[in-house]
Every structure is written in structure tokens, then in C-alpha cells.
Amino acid sequence: MQKSATLKRSLGLWPIVMLGVGYMTPMVVFDTFGIASKEADGHVPMAYIIALVAMLFTAFSYGKMVRAFPSAGSAYTYTQKTISPHLGFLVGWSSLLDYLLLPMVNALLTQIYLSALFPEVPAWIWVVGFVALVTIINAVGVNSTANFNTLFVLYQMLVVVIFVILAVRQLIGGFGYGEVFPVGPLYTPDMHMSTLIAGATVLCFSFLGFDAVTTYSEETPNPTKTIPRAIFFTALIGGLVFIVGSYFTQALFPDITRFKNPDATSPEIALYAGGKVFQMFFLAGALAGTIASGLASHASVSRLLYVMGRDNILPQKLFGYVHPRTHTPLFNVILVGFISMTAVFFTLEIASAFISFGALIAFTFVNLSVIAHYALKKKEYKTLGGFLSHILLPIIGAAFVAVLWYNLEASSFTMGVIWFGIGLVYLMYVTKLFRVRPMDIHFEEADEESAVIEGEPIVENGVLAK
Template sequence: MQDVKLKRSLTVFPLVLFGLAYMAPTTVFTGYGIVAEITKGMVPAAYIVALIGMLFTAYSYGQMVKAYPVAGSAYTYTQKALNPHIGFLIGWAILLDYLFLPMINGLLIAIYLNSYFPSVPFSIWLIAFLILITTVNVIGVKIATKMNFLLIASQFLIIVIFIFLSIKGLLNGIGSGTLFMSSPFVNGDISLSLVLAGSSILCLSFLGFDSVTTFSEETINPKKAIPKAIFLVVLIGGGLFVTISYLIHLVYPNYQSFKDPDSAALEIAVYVGGNLFQSIFLAGCIIGTLASGLSSQASVSRLLYAMGRDGVLPKQIFGQLHPKFRTPTYNIILVGIFALSALFVDLVTASSFINFGALVAFTFVNFSVISHYFIRKKQRRGINILKYLFFPLIGSGFTVWLWSSLDSKALLLGIGWLGIGFIMLILTTKMFSKRPPELSIDSADVNEIQA
């Protein structure tokens, strides 16, 4: 069988689109009411704290992709920089994030559409959504990029309309009646611990920047393009989150008056733009969910491909590419089938899995920078102490704190999943008598990557 490889066609711009689509910028609206109650209205301050914390981990991802510019993300980095056994477990943990996000997107979009068209069964909307994103991802990243551009553009249009209506309303005296207010950022009456508690929730809004690294083998000059794209995704996403939450606070300063914090976004949409904007806003939420589902399915299929190619998963299925489209077709289809579990799994359970898996991966990617550069490469002088020790230590400390702040249900579910992975590791290595399969990077690929 002819050796088929992933096709290099992506540059910084489409990578940023994939990352932003995965993050779904409109997610800032959905969690606002809950976090506003926790932080006593200081959601923008909590977003700034979350942004700063995520920038350190984004920096670590950028450093590791320079060392190993291949598909696999956190799985590859920990496997090569720390230990093959740890890499196996981190790859298993990050599957929680990647596998369950397409399912959550399917669940959300089916809920949205079923509420508007109750005569159409929930399952029909879910299946239609999964067929659509699976077909687009099988055809290839160029088609997915074009769709992501349209979907992201639609989300930005919703955001622009909201910003316009908010500023217009504020100038006309609604809400706080001013465009400038310091209390959302600095308020001596609010405890810093409340802001930190809010940021621990909001950090999960940034999930998606790491998905960019799974396209390393489809990116032109990934050592330069991927780190740049990672930072742009975090900065653009964080900037939007801070700006929008600030405007929401100005327009609707009395967060205690929300009828239901879970659906506060709809109340805000009606207040700012009436019923027409509420309908447009709901359409934007659906579009954002579709974009996130498209990107998350593409990302997890590449992670499974890297693990299948290594022999960690059966190579005959997971390590194959379509000869024409040069995409991991089997993986894409399997992820689509797995997402059908949305028919049986609730949103809270799926979210718990995602949170645990992502934070475990973030923590160990930070550790990988220290191991690879500071310890193994002995880059310990001058600015390198900051770059390869202090920065990743700050990033890992932040993610460990977030990890410890997860609720008991998430921790139990996550530990149980890791337990299954540990059993698989024992079987794969025959009680650790041999090394688990490792990612192989042949010289031809390295030369192509570095070109």
C-alpha cells in the first residue's frame, strides 16, 4: 500500500480560524450569568486573570511544537520530553477533552434546534449535525477551513452587532449610561478570592488553542506558524472575552436581577436588541456550536492518527489516511459515531470529562518544557532561566490550581478514566517489561518540517 502522508497546506490564518472555531467566541455569553454571581459582577477581571494564566501554558505549547512539530499535541510532547509511559497516559487523558467536545457540540445544537422545532426529534438534529461535520472533515482541511471562515465570520458578526447595540444603548442612557467604568476590573469591596474562583471556571473558555498543535503535519513551516497561531488564538479570544463581558456589565450592571443565571445571555440579548436580536443571537450560538464541532472533530482525528501510527492504538484503523483526501477518515467517522453518545450522556458529565483531561494535559506540557529545554538541553543561562524554568513553572502552578478546583465528580470521573488507561498501558507493555510504542520521526519528515 502506498505511503500516504498528511498534506501540508495550512498557514497561520487558517490555524487561527481553527483555534477560534474550537473556542467558539460566543461562549462568553453562555456562562456570563453564573460567573457574574460568583464574582459579584467582576467577570472582566476574572477573564483577565484567566487570560494571563493561559498565556503561560500557550507559551509552553509554542516551545514544545518547535521541538516536536508533528501531530499528537500533549501526547507527543510528554512522550518525548518526559517518559513514554507518561506520554501514553497523557494521550489517554487528553482524549477526554477531544472526544467529548464534538459530542457536547452535538448535544447543544440538538437542544437548540429541538427547542425551536419541537416536532422534529432530538435525535434527528444530532445525526444531521454529525453527518455534516463528518463529511466536511473527511473531504479535507481546505474545505473545513473555508467553512470555519464562514462560521467564524458569522460569530464575529453577532459580536459586532452586540457591541454596536450596547454602545448605542449606553449612549442613550441604558444600564450604567457610560462607556467607562473601573468597577468591573478593580473593586475594593470584592474579595480577590471571588475573582480567582470565577477565573477557574472561565479558563475553560480558552480550551481550543492547544488544538492548533494537532495540525502540525499539515502546516507549512510549523515551527514558526504554530507558536504564532497559538498566541494569536489566546490573545484574540481573551481580548474578545474581556471586551464583551465588560460591555455586558455596563449594559446590565445588576447581575442579581437575572431570572435564571444559566440563560442570562438570552435576557441580555432581549434587553439590548429586542426579540429580533434575540433570534439572531440564538442563530449565532448555533453557528458557534457548529464551528466548534467541526474543529474539535478534526483535532481528535489527528490525535488518534498519531497514536495509531505509533502502534498505541491499532494501526490498521487509527493509523491510516485516505489515499485521495489524505485525511484520517476512519478516525473522523469513529469520532462521529462516538458523538452519538449524546443521546445517553448528560451535559454535566461530559463537561466534567473535558475539564479534567484538558487541565492534566496543560500541566504536563508545562513540565515537558522544563524537562526538554532546561534539564535535557541544559539551557540554563540568562533569559533561558525565565523561558524554560520560571514561565512553565508559573503555567503548571496555575493549571494545577485549576485542576484542584474541579468538583469531586469531575475528579472521580477523570481518575477512573486514567485508571482504565493505566490498565491498557500495563497490557501494552506487558507489565512494563517493554517500552510502549513511541512516535517515530524519520529524517525525511524532519527535513520537510524544517524547510
């Protein structure tokens, strides 16, 4: 029997929450403000409140599923265990689209920021440097990743706090609404629910990533307790930062007529709020956001690939490997780094177009998995609490996700379907046209049997063994 290492259970609640918040990138509230204000007709904070409520339903479903299956596989494992192994692979494959490309998007954003400051430096150097930094930190260990990520998240929080202070000063001076706590950003007599929903639909995509904390389920000592709380706190903290940041931004800018470029409002927001000095401090926060999101997204996709490798749906010898000293899925970390390097050949628009499809696939099937596992399989729906928790709330969560599906850009849907088709062809090949279950696939190079280092928790098929 060959022994192999496992992921190390060393993360507490707040490092995981910080990884989740880092993934979401708090500073994005300023990047999307112009677009959201146009959609929500000047009521961005209220649209964020609606988006947060909508996402909390799906967050609740994630919490229910991680209690049943405390695996790093997230939506892939939940669908595999509750609905169908074959469908589980396709959900995991689709989620990879989101997880794999977000590190690339962050590399491209870093390139954009730094190229603007240092135009004489070749743009590709920033991509290579960013990817190398994120890959090395992830390779060293999950605690190093969490610690660096926390520093960058806290810096973003500091930027938001200083922005609020400067915004209050400007409001007192008569800028924007001209009062510190105006009602206008939240309510005006002529506001319409249709515009609020349109704005919330755009802003829901800011919450993509709160689910990524489930990929650390096998790196915390008590996942069935810690991860559901981490999911809730990640969505709530991220949502509160978005609401507060957008409220004071909307108070300063009741409409978008003041902006020269409404589709990229961050630099102008910072300039009007605090001048050139604060603008530099502010843009450094945006850079910190890309690094934090890069670290967290790189770590998350490495764990998802690890679980798919451990299940042998991807070659186990490579994807299921954990380095015995660092307790990281080292092959996956390096692979994701190489994939992220290809950002030098893409534009931000192309890379971003792929992301939403995979996230919505995951959100949809997590809600459906709650119904399949708790209501259909375990019959836990006959009490009022069971009906609410296992049928009504996940249906509401799925309904909100359906609205996002309806508003998904055509390019995102088209590229997503192509990626899904590639995964379907691969699945048909390795399962001999679905005659073999994914967990029964045997690659020649895979280990015949795997064990764990003595003293480590045993995980079998994504579930903690008793």
C-alpha cells in the same frame, strides 16, 4: 515496502488560528456570564484578563514544545519524547477524554438550540444531522473544514460587534451603568482579589482548546514558525473577544438580579440588548459557535488518534491510516462521528463533566515537558533568558493549572480518574506490564514498515526527518 499517504501541508497561519478560535467558541462569553459574574462579584472582564494572562503562560510552553517536536500529537508527543513513553501514552489517553467528548457536547448543544425552535421534531434527529454534517466536512479535507469553520467564526464575531453597538445605545439611554465606558466592570473600591481569582478560575475553562492548534502541526508548511504564532494569536484573540464581550455585558448588567435564569443568560442578554429580532440573530450565532467548535474539535481528535496510531500504540493499520486523495485520517474521522452519535444517550451535564480533566492533564504535562526537555536534558537554563523561558515561566504556568486542578468539580475528577484507569490497564496489557516501550509494540495487523508518497515531507516518530 508499502506506501501510505500523509497529512497534507496546506494550512496557513490564519486558517489555523480560526480553527483554534472556533474550538474555543467566542459566544460562550454570554453563556457563562451569569455564573462568572456571581463568582467575580460583578467584575467579569477583569477576571477574564487574569484568566488570559494565566493561560498565556501555558500557551508559551506549547509554543516552546512545538518548536522542538512539530507533531500533530500535541501533549502526547511532548511528554513521550521528554519524560517517558509510557507516561506520554497516558497523557495522550487522558487528552482524548477532552478531545473525544467536545464534539459530543456540541452535538448536544445543537440539539438543545434547535429543539427549542422546533419542539415537534424528535431531538435525536438534530444530533444525527449535526454529527453527519461535521463528519462529512472533516472527511472531505482539512481545507474544507477550515473554510467552513472560518465562516462560522466570522459570523460569531459579527454578532459580538453588533451586540457591542446595541449595548452602547442602551448605555447612552441610561441602561445598566448608564455611561458608555464605565470603570465599574474593571474596578470598584470594594473589589477583592479572592473573588477575581474565583471568577478567573471558572473562566479559564473558556480557553480550553487554544492548545488544539498544535494538532495541525503536520498540515502547515512551516510548523515550527506557524504553530507557536497560531497558539499565541488563538489565545489572544479569544481572550480579547471574551474581555470586550463581557465588559459591555457587565456594563449593561452590573449584577445578576435582572436575570430570571442566571445560569443561562444568553437569551436574556440578547433580548435586553436588541429585542426579539436581535435575539434570533444572536441565538443563530450560538448555533454557529457549536458548529465551528464541532468542526475544529472533530478535526483535532482525529489527528491525535492518527499520531497514536502511527506510533502503533493504537493499531496502526486503522488509526494510522490517511486517505490518499483527501489526506485526512479517514478512519478516525468516521470513528469520532460514531462516538459523537452516542450523544443521543447522554445529557449535556454528563458529557461536560468529563472534559476538563483531560485538558488539565495536557496543560500540566506540557509545562513540565518544557522543563524536562530544555532545562534538564539540554541544560538551557544557565542564562537569565534560559532560566526564565525554561524554568520560571513553565513553573508559573503549571502553578496556574494547579489552581484549576484545585477547583475542578468532583464529578469531573472522578470520571477522569476512571478513564485514566482504563488507559492504564490497556497500557499494562499492550506493554506486558511496562516491559515493552509503547513505540516497540507490534500489532499483528500493523504494517511492517511505512513510507510516504513521493514528494511529501517525511515524519518519523512525530519529528520532521532531515
